[in-house]
Amino acid sequence: MDDAEYQGHGETSQNMLGDIDALSRNMPNSNMSQERSNQTSVPERNLHDLFHPPRSIHEMRQRLFQVSNKIELQPHEFDLYWPYVDNVWVRQHRAGMDRSGRLTTDYYACRLQRPTYTPKEASKSRPEGKPSRKKQIREGGTCQMRIKTVRFSGGYNAVTIQPVGDQIQHSHDLDHMDRIKRTTVLMEIARSEVMKGYMPASVFSVMSEDIEKLSISGGRFFSRNDVRNASQAWRQNHREELRVHEGYKYDHGNGIVREEGTIAFSNRSGGLQSVDPSLKCYGSTPPNTLQFPIEMRSFLEPYLPAEVLSLDNCGLPHVTLTYATSMDSCLSLAPGLQTVISGLQTKAMTHYLRSRHDAILVGVRTALADNPALNCRLEGAGGYGGFGWEGQPRPVVIDPRARWQLSPRSKVLETVQEGKGRGPWIIISPGFHLDPSRPELLKSYGGKYLGLTEVDQKRKLRWEAILKALASEGIRSVMIEGGGTVINDLLQPENTGYVSSVVVTVAPTYLGRGGVTVSPAPIQDHLGQPRPAVRFHNVKWQPLGEDVVMCGRLPAVDSIAQLPSSALPVPPTQLIPLSSNQSQANGQHLFGFPVDS
Secondary structure, three states: OOHHHHOOOOHHHHHHHHHHHHHHHHOOOOHHHHHHHHHOOOOOOOHHHHHOOOOOHHHHHHHHHHOOOOEEEOHHHHHHHHHHOOOOEEEEEEEEEOOOOOEEEEEEEEHHHOOOEOOOOOOOOOOOOOOOOOOOOEOOOOOOOEEEEEEEEOOOEEEEEEEEOOOOOOOOOHHHHHHHOOOHHHHHHHHHHHOOOEOHHHHHHHHOOOHHHHHHOOOOOOOHHHHHHHHHHHHOOOOOOOEOOOOEEEEOOOEEEEOOOOOOHHHOOOOOOOOOHHHHHOOOOOOOOEOOOHHHOHHHHHHOOOOOOOOOOOOOOEEEEEEEEOOOOEEEOOOOOOOOOOOHHHHHHHHHHHHOOOEEEEEHHHHHHHOOOOOOOEOOOEOOOEOOOOOOOEEEEEOOOOOOOOOOOOHHHHHHHOOOOOOOEEEEOOOOOOOOHHHHHHHHOOOEEEEEOOEOOOOOEOHHHHHHHHHHOOOOEEEEEEOHHHHHHHOOOOOHHHOOEEEEEEOOOOOOOOOEEOOOOOEEOOOOOEEOOOOOEEEEEEEEOOEEEEEEEOOOOOOHHHOOHHHOOOOOOOEEEOOOOHHHOOOOOOOOOOOOO
16 A cells, blocks of 8 residues: 555544554553553654764674674673664574573574575466566675684673684675664664654654665665565454655655754754663773773883784793882882872873783782772773773783682672673682682682693793793784782793783882882892892883883893803693683692792
């Protein structure tokens, strides 16, 4: 039936339809609502979702279309953006939940992987005067791109999307998919408007007002027939008269047009209330979000890991050693006492540095003293205006004797639960009694225990072993922040070769005697004369607020002959991811004096 037959049938029917619509919205448990839900589901989206789309919708559609690398999203982000690309992906099967009950896996294939469709001839003759439907052959099997989604539920919730199979990219672009199939979002918006009593032609005219926003939502090839198709099931049981939107009119030969002097629907302030609760999480960032302007970052770039980074020739990640110190080289006023040293600008700089590294590493004393969140609060990082966990480093704590007792109230785990950080990895020396509940708790927050067995002749965990273990877990860059034992150990001659760059903040203050200091052990030359323990090179000084930042590099050890005997290597690394069963090993410490004990 043509839209014109529904246009302009009097005020009474329009007012009655409006009253019914208002009544059904205000009485969700009414018989009318139940009847509607039985006949067709009530759309969750309306015109607001079209004219005010989610932020970065164009970028997210491209990323969820191509999926060239693993994408991590928070569940509400996935649920918000996935309907904008469900014209691309068809679920092949659900692998279901794993034994832990935390992981649910789904496999998807590109829609063009379907077999070729050849329409059959109609068995029934069409009524006289009605043209036959034009069905076209749909070619299939032209794209073999596949992905899987893994939904994690535990101490925190996440959705991971990653490519699977041999084909790593589509054989077509996103426009091609938008041409042959419409997204759920557009069809729901169209159906919601028709269910309010508007003509399909009027709905199409309103939706097409802002063609740019329609296109970025996947509607570049959207048509009036799509509106008809979206509302067809509802119209089978609702034959009431339809109308045009306020401020529009039916113009014979031109369809539905906007009346002169009226405001475009997309610019009207009223009548576009969002019904998608996912949208409420956007538009603001947490109050403790930090900003570090782009123009202030350039002096750091030569000392940071590259955006696209591979391991070095030894298979080790890029290591940035960074800390804040007083003028008397103190990190804190006393052992175990958390001390604020740097100013706001250098604190923001530190969080920018965190955003540029895959992991952030501290010793157990720092973890015990500070109860740190070990996350990135820079604007644009995940949880602070960014998507998923982008820009959030992986916390790594060196805790050889498993002294750090985590609980859901620990800041680092609270941060994970809030979607503002990642679960920590804790490096330990096997041989301690570890309650089985501890690995299980950590695993539920996306973290884990890693056991290392390689030590030097002082029976300390070797930095090469630690860094290789992290590299084997996919870490390409590590930012080491402390505490004092860790920093001093890395400044020893046998370890400086592992450090790629150093960023030190010097604050205009003296903390006085008794504090935790950065002061490497003294060294001597071949004649037994004392010489400087460390001297940086390629140094750059940069004032930042009241503080001064020094960037530099450490000299690599020229030959093994320069190393003290205590630093000579011992047998190869063994990496042991600890399970709850392995954690019940003997309670005797194997190695005596581990790093940061």
